[in-house]
Amino acid sequence: MPPLNTIAAFEASARLVSFTRAAEELHLSQGAVSRQIQLLEARLGVALFERHHREIHLTKAGLFDEEIVPICSPDYLAAHPISSVEEIPEQALIELDADISICTTWQHWLGLAGVSRAPLQTALLLSNYDLVYRAVCSGKGLGLAWLYAIPPEARDSLVVRPVDVRVRTGLGEYLVTAEGEDLSAPAQTVLEWLLEYAKSSAWL
Incomplete structure (x- = not known):
C-alpha cells in the first residue's frame, strides 16, 4: 500500500x-x-x-466524468435571485481565460445548456481556476465549476448552485x-x- x-x-x-x-x-x-x-x-x-x-x-x-455547473456564493444569490438558466447572462460573470476544457467560457456553456446567444455581463477575466473559485467565494459573481472539484465541505456553505443545470462535455478522466x-x-x-x-x- x-x-x-x-x-x-x-x-x-x-x-x-x-x-x-x-x-x-x-x-x-x-x-x-x-x-x-x-x-x-x-x-x-x-x-x-x-x-x-x-x-x-x-x-x-x-x-472523473466532466460535468460543469454554475456556482456562486450564498450572499451573491441572496442579493441576486436567479430563477432559471436564462437569467444567467444578466449576472456578473467570472470568466476563466484558460484552455483546459472544451467548455470553459460562459458563452460556450450557455450554448450547451440551451440558452440562445445573448450579451454577457463579464465582471472578471481570470487566468486560472483557483482565482475563479476564490472570486466566487468572495461574492464577485458567478463562475463555472467542475462538479468533482468542489470540496464537499464547501457545498451549500461557501458556494451554491444557483440553478440545477449541469453540462456534460463528453470528456472525462x-x-x-x-x-x-x-x-x-x-x-x-x-x-x-x-x-x-x-x-x-x-x-x-
Whole structure:
C-alpha cells in the first residue's frame, strides 16, 4: 500500500485542483505536497496530474466524468435571485481565460445548456481556476465549476448552485490498466479508493 501521506496529498490536490491549496489544507509546503505526489506516481508507475503554469489537472489516470455547473456564493444569490438558466447572462460573470476544457467560457456553456446567444455581463477575466473559485467565494459573481472539484465541505456553505443545470462535455478522466495484467496491491488499493472518492464527490 502506498504511504498514507501520499494518498492524502493526492486526495487534497485532486479535490482542490491545486497543490498550493492542498498544501494550505494539510499544513505543508507546496514543495512537500508536490514531492508526495511524485512519490505516489513513481509507486504506481503512472502520471496522476498534468502540470501547467500555476495550475494542475488530473490526467486520464485520475477517473472523473466532466460535468460543469454554475456556482456562486450564498450572499451573491441572496442579493441576486436567479430563477432559471436564462437569467444567467444578466449576472456578473467570472470568466476563466484558460484552455483546459472544451467548455470553459460562459458563452460556450450557455450554448450547451440551451440558452440562445445573448450579451454577457463579464465582471472578471481570470487566468486560472483557483482565482475563479476564490472570486466566487468572495461574492464577485458567478463562475463555472467542475462538479468533482468542489470540496464537499464547501457545498451549500461557501458556494451554491444557483440553478440545477449541469453540462456534460463528453470528456472525462479515466483509470486505465494494462489488459490481462493483475494490478499490484498498492495500485489496487488506490483504484478502490479513487472509485469510492468518485462516488462520494458527486454534488447531486
